Amino acid sequence: MSEGEEQRFPADDSSPIYSPAMEETQFDAREADNRRAFLLFGGAIAVLLLIAFLVLKAYGAGTRGPDEPPRITADTSPYKSAPDDPGGSQTPNQDISVYDRINGEPGAEDVTIVEDSEVPMPAPTGVQVGIRGQEEVPAPKPVVKPVVTKPVVKPVTRPAPIVSAPGSYAVQVAALRSQAEAENMWTTFTGKFGGILPAASGRDINRVDRGDRGIFYQLRVAGFDNKDSASNFCASLKARGQDCLVVRR
Numbered sequence: 001m002s003e004g005e006e007q008r009f010p011a012d013d014s015s016p017i018y019s020p021a022m023e024e025t026q027f028d029a030r031e032a033d034n035r036r037a038f039l040l041f042g043g044a045i046a047v048l049l050l051i052a053f054l055v056l057k058a059y060g061a062g063t064r065g066p067d068e069p070p071r072i073t074a075d076t077s078p079y080k081s082a083p084d085d086p087g088g089s090q091t092p093n094q095d096i097s098v099y100d101r102i103n104g105e106p107g108a109e110d111v112t113i114v115e116d117s118e119v120p121m122p123a124p125t126g127v128q129v130g131i132r133g134q135e136e137v138p139a140p141k142p143v144v145k146p147v148v149t150k151p152v153v154k155p156v157t158r159p160a161p162i163v164s165a166p167g168s169y170a171v172q173v174a175a176l177r178s179q180a181e182a183e184n185m186w187t188t189f190t191g192k193f194g195g196i197l198p199a200a201s202g203r204d205i206n207r208v209d210r211g212d213r214g215i216f217y218q219l220r221v222a223g224f225d226n227k228d229s230a231s232n233f234c235a236s237l238k239a240r241g242q243d244c245l246v247v248r249r
Contacts, residue, residue: 165202165222169230171237173244174219179205182217189219189242196236198223204249220247 173189176182182205190197201223208216224230227246234244 165200165204167200167223167225168249169224169227170204170220170222170247170249171224171230171234171244172218172220172247173237173242175208175216176219177214177216179207179217182219185219193237193240193242196233196240197221198229198233201233222249 174182174185176185186203186205201221204220204222206218206220208218210216221233224233227248230246234246237244
């Protein structure tokens with residue numbers, strides 16, 4: 001180092017040393033980080049407030065109180081709307097009145113009804129009007145047939161006479177309230193047990209007055225000369241499911 005330079009800069013450390021950085025403002029890194037964090041926090045708060053506002057704006061119409069019923073608001077916007085400028089080609093003859101009648105709209109034209117000036121001539125008296133070559137034949141009157149009511153003849157039911165077959169013993173098969181019931185029972189009985197009836201047997205209806213109990217008609221199979229033959233026949237009936245008893249006549 002030359003002598004001139006030693007004179008310009010003193011040798012002791014107490015003299016200040018010039019530096020361009022000494023003229024600039026002092027920079028603190030911690031202060032810069034705090035400002036950046038504050039800006040980021042403020043931006044996040046603003047974004048959250050914006051999202052909350054949009055959510056309330058979108059769902060605010062559907063909110064309700066705890067005691068209020070739910071409400072569904074209909075969309076008031078039109079489903080379809082005609083465009084202001086439809087464009088396209090125009091179809092001619094769209095203003096014809098026949099289209100109005102098809103659509104149910106009355107026509108706008110005035111209709112004037114003119115009275116008929118012709119007066120019909122009166123028909124000549126004594127002249128028969130008809131088809132030429134065809135004579136008028138009066139229609140035949142309907143023939144009403146008299147209704148013949150036939151008298152209703154009720155059949156007279158006459159009781160058949162009681163037939164009494166010979167023999168000292170009989171086999172009783174039923175006790176009925178009327179003679180007609182006894183006769184019907186005999187027809188049913190012979191149709192069921194006709195194959196085992198003895199040749200000399202016959203129908204026997206015995207009328208018995210029981211006093212307070214009423215009158216009974218005993219249906220019996222008669223024609224047995226002794227009790228043994230009547231008992232044998234009654235036994236054969238019981239074997240076939242028909243109840244019976246042997247009686248003396």
